[in-house]
Amino acid sequence: MRNDSALLGSAMTGKTRKFDPAEATKFFTARGHSGWLGLTYSDHGDDWVELELPWREDLLGEEGQRVLASGPILSLMDMASGMAIWRTMDEFSAIATLDLRVDYVRPAREGASVFGRSQCYRLTRSAAFVRGLAHDGDAEDPVAHIQAVFMKIAPQGPVVPNG
Amino acid sequence: MAEPTDMDALTPYARSLGIRLERREDDGTPVMRVEFDETVEGRPGHYHxxxxxxxxxxxxxALLRTELERRDRSALLKPINITVQYLAAGKSQATYAKARITKLGRRSANLTVDAWQDDPQRPIATAVMNVLMAEPQG
Structure with missing residues (x-):
């Protein structure tokens, strides 16, 4: 198997990137689950994207504790990971989460935004591998670490009948 | 016997997302349900x-709280980790989920959870999660 990410990387050397995470975030958060969460663009690099999840009272977890639930962090990281993959591919194509692991290393601070930063470290013809972290202001002191694998829904190649 | 109410089993986040208690199985295991609407939609027509x-x-x-209550134990539940396997696309219809406790220890619990749409035997996603059971704060 050829190294797709290397081929993609060399093909894009010196070219302006087409996939703009800041613009794409506006599009993806205009509606749906990401819109409901209120995710916004924060930062990006060549193969990573960071999104922000603003503090919200109705996203708390266990009753009586002023701590963000874990579910929104999972959604934030899923979305940041998708964006990191599109950034790395430099195009938008349909992908689906295959496997996502989140380690919650400490609670997020009350009232703080949570930032989800994900990096696509390997891209193949059919799969994308990502790792990332969530933090509440200091990326050196994360609230969660994640690892995930996504599959491309319509890979290049023969079209599957009724696919 | 204190039967947990619908709302007791749910966090503010879960209520906000539109999750509710569908029913309890004979052994008390809660079956949760969420309707398909914009708050859960990712790719158009599919669950995020x-x-x-x-x-x-x-x-x-919900299952862990039910089991702790049955044993007269009180604890603050804190997430340790979760690994989700996505097996099939979630289509634009209601989704159900129920858990099984694989191990209930003193300080942590290990659970396996299935989510399905049409057929409980054909889950669209499964998860393994570890939960810390901390001493309630006085």
Whole structure:
């Protein structure tokens, strides 16, 4: 198997990137689950994207504790990971989460935004591998670490009948 | 006997997402349900992976609370980790989830959770989660 990410990387050397995470975030958060969460663009690099999840009272977890639930962090990281993959591919194509692991290393601070930063470290013809972290202001002191694998829904190649 | 109410089993996050208690099985295991609407939608017409994950986690916490209550134990539940396997796209219809406790220790619990749409035997996603059971604060 050829190294797709290397081929993609060399093909894009010196070219302006087409996939703009800041613009794409506006599009993806205009509606749906990401819109409901209120995710916004924060930062990006060549193969990573960071999104922000603003503090919200109705996203708390266990009753009586002023701590963000874990579910929104999972959604934030899923979305940041998708964006990191599109950034790395430099195009938008349909992908689906295959496997996502989140380690919650400490609670997020009350009232703080949570930032989800994900990096696509390997891209193949059919799969994308990502790792990332969530933090509440200091990326050196994360609230969660994640690892995930996504599959491309319509890979290049023969079209599957009724696919 | 104190039967947990619908709302007791749910976090503010779960209520906000539209998750509710569908029913309890004979052994008390809660079956959670979420309707398909814009709050759970990712790719048009399909569930967002995060929403499916939130439903799985909620079903896990609901079962763990039920079991702790049955044993007269009180604890603050804190997430340690979760691994979600996405098996099929969540289509635009209601999704259900229920958990099974694999191990209930003193300080942590290990749970396996399934989410399905048409057929409980054909899950669209499964999760394994570890939950810390901390001493309630005085």
């Amino acid at each position: 992976g995060g929403a499916t994950g939130g439903l799985l986690e909620t079903a896990g916490y």
